[in-house]
Amino acid sequence: MQKLSVLYVVFIAWLIQSCANQVTPTGGEKDVTPPQPLSFSPKNKSTFFSVDEIEIQFDEYFQTTDIFNQVVISPPLDNQPEIKVKGKKLIIKLNNTLRDSTTYTINFGESIKDITENNVLENFTYVFSTGSYIDSLSISGNVVDILTGVNAEKAYAVLYPAGDDSLFLISKPYYFAKTNESGSFVINNIKEGNYNIYAIEDQNFNFYYDLPNERIAFSDSIIKIDTNASTITLQLFSEDKIRQKLLSAKSYRYGQSKIAFGKNTRDVQITFKGEQNIKSFFEKNITGDTLTFWHRDIYLTEHTFQIQYDTIDTIINVAVKSFPKDSVFTKNKNTFRANAEPTQRGNSTDKLITGWDMKKNIQLTFLNPLDSIFTDQFLITEDSLAQIITPEIKIDSLNKKILTINYNWQSGKKYFIHINRSATIDIFGLSNDSVSYYIQTKKIEDYGTINFDITNSKPFPLLLQFMKKDNTLLQEKIIYANTNTSITYNFLLPDKYIFRAIADRNNNGKWDTGNLSEKKQPEQIYYYPGEVTTKANWEMQLKWDLK
Template identity: 30%
Template sequence: MIKKYLSLTFILIVVYACATVQSPTGGEKDEKAPILYESSPKDQSTNFKGNEIKLFFNEWMKLEQINKELIITPRADIEYEAALKKQELTIELKQPLEDSTTYTFNFRKALSDITEGNLWENPVLAFSTGPYLDSLKVEGTITKLMTQEPGKGYLVGLYDAKSDTANLREGKPVYFTTTDEKGNFRMQNLKAGKYLLYTFEDKNDNLINNPQAESYGFHSDTLTLFDSIPPIAISTYQRNEDTLKLKKFSPVGKDFIVQYNKGLSSYEIINPKNPDQHIYTNGVEASQYLKIYKENFPNLEYETDSVQLFITVKDSLSQSRTDTVFFKIRESRITNDKIKIENKPNGKTISGQQQFTYNLSKPIYTINYDSIQLRIDTIPIKTFNKEELHFNFNRKEVRLTTIIQETEINQLIDSLKLVSDSIQNYNDSIQNQNDSTDSNIERNSKNGMPNRDTGQLTRNDNKPTTENASVPRGNTTSGTSNYTLQLYTGRGAFIGIESDSTDQSTTSIQFKKAEDYGTIKGEIKNLESDYIVQLLTEKYELKDTVINSSKFQFNYVESGSYRLRLIEDKNGNQKWDAGNPLTLTPAENIYYLEEVITVKANWEVIDKNFDFSVDKTVNEGEENEDL
C-alpha cells in the first residue's frame, strides 16, 4: 500500500514539472530593436488609396498608448482603430485621406518587442496619396534658456504662415513632433511653403500653449521651405504675455482681496480722499493677489460702508492698468498668521559700507528702533535710527545701512578682552586668598580652634568668587575670550499693521578674509549695447551681477564651480526682457561661457572673456585659470 502511494506521488511530481512553464535561465539579454519586415503602404511610397495600414515585424510586439504616441502629420483629426496580433499591427482609417498629400505616421514609443521592451527604432512611416512625395525637412535642438538643459519632450510645430491663427496660443500646427532625450527634433516629408516654428511644453496634450504653466520658444523669422535649411536652435523660457486683466475683488475673511489674471511686478494703491495715506497691502512679486488689510480703515462699518480706491499694477512685461475698486469689509473670525522674519542677512560681510536686508511676511507698520542693535556678544555698541532704515514700496522689506569698520570692531573686542582679563585676574587673586584662608582654617580646626564669628568650621562666602563674579559673556579663561559681532533685533522690533510683532532674531556677523576666497576677472570685447554679466553656480543659481563694466571682476567668490552668463541689454533697463511669440519679437540675447570655472581659496581666475568680434561670438576663456 505504501509503495502505491509513493508511485502515485512520483507520477504527480513528474506531471507537474512537465506542465510548469519556467523562464529560461542563462543566455545573453536581447537588446536588439525589433525590425519592420514589411508594410502596406511601403515607406516612401506614392499613390496610396486605401483605408488600412499594416505593419509586420520580425518578432512579437506590444502596443502601448497609441492614441497618445502616434503623431499623424500634416495634422488632421483622423479617427482610426488599431489592433495588434502577435507580429502584425493593423490601423483602420475611419475616413479617407486627402488626395495628393504626403502623410507621416510617427509611432514614437508606441511599439516595442514583447520580451525585453526594446523600442522600434526610427518608428516613422511616410507615404503619399498622390504621385509626388514631399521630401523637405526641418530639424534642430531645443534648449532651456536659463539652465542650458535639453528641452526633453517639447512639442515642436510648424504653422501655416498664411493662417490668421498661426501661433502657439490660438491655432494648431500643420506638422509637429516631439523632442528626444537630448532636445533634438526632426520633421520630414514636409510640403514646400512658408511656416512659423514654435515649441512648447504641451503638458495637457491639447496642442495649445498655456503660458502660465508651459514654457515655450519660437523662431523669430518666417521659414520659407523650398530647399534644405540649416538646423535650427531654439531656447525656451516661461513668460505670460496675456493682456493684464482684473478678474475680481471682494472681501475674503476680515480683509479685501483683489485678483488679476497673471503675476504682478509692482503696484500702487491710492485713496483719492487721502492721497498721502499709505495703504498696507500684502502683495508679492509674481503674485496674482493683493490683500488689503481691514486695519487701513479702522472706522469703516461692516458690509455697509465702502472706500473708493485707485489701483495701478504692472506685470513683468511692463504692461500696466489702473482700476477703480470699492473696498468694503465684512465681519469674520478668520485671523491672519503672525508677522515673522522670512529672510535675514547671511552674516558675511566686508569692512566698510553695509546694507543688511530683512524680508517679512507682512508689511511693517512701525519699528522699535531701540530694539535693533549691533552687539559684541550681549553688549550693544550701536542702535539704528530712522535715517538708516529704508522700506521698499510695500513695506515688506527693510534695509539697514551703516558703516562698520573691521579695525574699529577689533579694537573694541581687544578692549573687552583687556577688561575681561583684568576681571579674571582679580577673581583669580581673590580665589587664591580664599584658598589660603581655607587652608589656615583647616589647620586651625585640626588644632581645635573654632571660627571666630560662628564657632563653625566654615568658608567665608561673602567674598567674591569666580562663580558669582560679573564677567562679560564669551569669557572662558584668561587669554581665550571669544567675542562675536552680532546684528540683533529684539522681540517686537518690527510691528505689523495688525499690531502683531516679530520674535527675537540674532545674526552673527563675520568679516570675510580675502585669502579665504577667490576672484574671477574677465572682459567684454566688441559689444556696443549695454550688458549684464552674471556669476552663476554650476547649477545656474545666480550669485552676483556686474552691469556695463567692460573689465568685470567678481570678488570674494567661495571655492566651488561656477558659470558666467552675459545678457545683451539692448534697451538698457538692467534686466533681461523676454520676446513676444505673437509678434515674433525676439528675446534679448543671452550668452554663456561653455566651460565650468573652478575657484579655489586665494586664487585669481583671469581672462574669462566674452569676445564679440566678427570672426567669433564668444571667447570661452583661456585654459590657464590661476595666476
C-alpha cells in the first residue's frame, strides 16, 4: 500500500512537470500567397458573352479595396459596374449594354487581397467577347529609369487609342499592365489598331498622371498593334513641373541669412542691395535650393536683396532684419573638420589618417567663411627625414568656408601637417585652434587603371560620365560629334564603376528632362554594358562604339 502511494506521488509530480513544459505553438510559416481563382461563370475568355453577371470563385476568403480606382474595364463602360464579395465569391454586375463583336477586359489592378496578410493578386484579368473570337494581340516591353538605367518595378504601362492625346490625362487606360521586378510588362487581349503608349510611376494608384512626384514615359510615335508582336522600351523621367518661388528669407544669427527657394537656384539672379565694400558672399547648399548670405557689417540692421527668376518680370525685393553682433555671436574660435575620419594617435592629441588617396586634396571645412590665411603658419613635412614641403594652400573660390591643401602626394609616404593657432582668420575676425595630422598615403600598387576608347558616331556631342556604382559622378568629359577619343582613368581604387553618355543635343553642357505637353523627350542617356570592376595593380582596356 505504501509502495502504491509513492508511485502515485511520482506520477503527480511528472504530470505537473509536463504541464509546466508546454510551449505556445509557433503558428507555422507566414502566408505569402494571394487568393487564387478556382472557377468562373461564365468561364474566363468566353465568346458570344450575353449575361449581365459574372461570378468568380476563389480558394480562400478575401477582401477588395479601392474598387473604383483599381478596377479598369476596357473598352470603358458607360455605367460603373457593381462589384461585391459574397463568401469566397466575387460577383460583378455589369449594368451596361455591351457592344457587338467586342472583346472586353476587366483588370482588377491591386483590388483583390487576402484577409490575413494583405497578399495582393496582381495582374489578374477576366476577359470575354460579345463576338465569335477574343482579341489576342499583345505588346511587351520594359520600363527603366532614364537617369540610372535601373529597371522600374511596379510601374504601369498603359495604352490609349490614338487620335486624342487628352485621353491620357482625363480617363483611365484602355489597356494596362504592371511591370515586374525586372521592369518587364506584357499587355494582352488588345484589339488591332493604333495606340499611344505611356508608362507612369503611379504614386496614388489611381491610373492618372496627377502628382508632381510621379514620373512619366511616352513614345514619340503611334504604336500600330497588328499580327506582328510589338516590343518597346520606355524610359521614366521627372518633368520639371515645379515653378520657382521664394519660400523664405530670414536671419539666423549675426552675419548669416538664409534664403530658401522652391527648387534649384541655377537660374536665379540675386543681388545684395547694400554697401558693396563690406565682406560678403553667397553660399549654396548641397541641393542648390537654399542660399546663405554671409556678411560682417556690424552696423547693418537690415539688408535688402533683389531676386529675379523665371522671367524679367519676376523681380522681388526682400528686406531681412539683421542680428546685432553682440546679441548671439559668442564663439571665439572658428572650428573646422577635415575630409577624412582621423583617429587619435595613441595618447597624443594629434590625429592619424591612414590609407590616404594619393590623388585626393585635403579639405578643411570651417564653421564660418574665411577672410585670410597665413601659409607660413602651416608646417608640412614628408617622411621621417622631416623634409619640409610647400603645397598649394588656398581658400575655395566657390565656397569660402573650405580651405584646400593641394599636393602631389607620393606613394606609401608619411606626412606630418601642423596648423598653428591663428593660421586662418574668418570674416568675423575669429581664428582657428592649432591642430596636427599624420597622414599615411596608399601605395601605387593599390590602384587600378582603365584605358577607355570611345567612338562617337552621332551628329551631336556626348557628355561622357564616369561614375561610381552609386551614381556619384567622378569625372565628366565632352566627346564631340563624329570623333574618336581615348581617355585614361588612373589611380582608381578597387571598386565597381559605371560609364554613361548623355546626348547633349542642345549643346548646353547638361542633361535636360522631357515635357509631356510639348511632346519633348528627355535627352537620351546611353549606358556602357554592365559595371566595370577595377582591381589593385591592374590595367584594363575598354572600347565603346556609339553609333
